Amino acid sequence: MKDTDTHEPDRLLDHEYDGICEYDNPLPGWWVWLFVATVAFSAGYYAWYQLGPGPTIIAQYEAEVREAAEHQAPAGAVAATEDALKRLQRDTTVMAGARETFATRCAACHGPEGQGLIGPNLVDEFWLHGGTLTTILRTVAEGVPDKGMVPWKGQLTPAELEAIAAYIGTLRGTNPPNPKPPQGAKVTGA
Ligand code: HEC
Known part of the structure; x- marks a missing residue:
């Protein structure tokens, strides 16, 4: 039976079936x-990421991994230039600090004067992993784990790494007593 006492009589639709009526109960405008808007957004989203130039989720992941790796590596380790390291060599305070670092961290394997012990000597022109200051910096930062050279990047700050690499450059030609025989390739002019 049609209920005419309803508080929304004007919304009642005019069809009726066996006394069953239907209200017109529209959704609120903001909801519609x-x-x-979400439908329109999804169409745009699909077009951009599936059909258009939007990056795939894998590309985004790889970009983030790359970025994280850059943050992890000491920023200066690979970025420092030969010139910047040469400038450090002229800074006596930095070199004094690096000499201490060398004594505590490196001397056990490379000898107190870099003459070589378990590790190769660091005073001649022969290098296994490259003798420019930047390649030395890389060797010190990344290490040669297979051969017993520690990667120092987690243990020394980027500034300490740069200082020690520059310091090693100053040892060349110092001729300490009992040097370990040369190892590796001759590097000249570095
Ligand atoms: C536990 C021993 C050990 C310690 C400690 C160590 N090294 Fe080494 N280092 C080695 C060995 C072994 C090698 C040779 C790796 C090879 O044969 O490839 C090496 C190689 C190097 C090289 C490359 C030499 C070349 O001929 O290319 C440099 C530079 C170097 N070490 C610097 C350092 C510095 C700087 C420190 C201290 C912060 C240090 N090392 C501490 C064992 C050590």
């Missing part, structure tokens, strides 16, 4: 527009 929100729904339309």
Whole structure:
């Protein structure tokens, strides 16, 4: 039976079946527009990421991994230039600090004067892993784990790494007593 006492009589639709009526109960306008907006957004999203130039989720992941790796590596380790390291060599305070670092961290394997012990001597022109200051910096930072050379990048700050690499450059030609025989390739002019 049609209920004419309803508080929304004007919303009652005019069809009726066996006394069953239907209210017109429209969704609120804001809700409808929100729904339309999400549909429109999804169409745009699909077009951009699936059909268009938007990066795939894998590309995004790889970019983030690359970025994280850059943050992890000491920023200066690979970025420092030969000139910047040569400038450090002229800074006596930095070199004094590096000499101490060398004594505590490196001397056990490379000898107190870099003459070589378990590790190769660091005073001649022969290098296994490159003798420029930047390659030395890389060797010190990354280490040669297979051969017993420690990667120092987790244990020394980027500044300490740069200082020690520059310091090693100053040892060349110092001729300490009992040097370990040359190892590696001759590097000249570095
Ligand atoms: C536990 C021993 C050990 C310690 C400690 C150590 N090294 Fe080494 N280092 C080695 C060995 C062994 C090698 C040779 C790796 C090879 O044969 O490839 C090496 C190689 C190097 C090289 C490359 C030499 C070349 O001929 O290319 C440099 C530079 C170097 N070490 C610097 C350092 C510095 C700087 C420190 C201290 C912060 C240090 N090492 C501490 C064992 C050590």
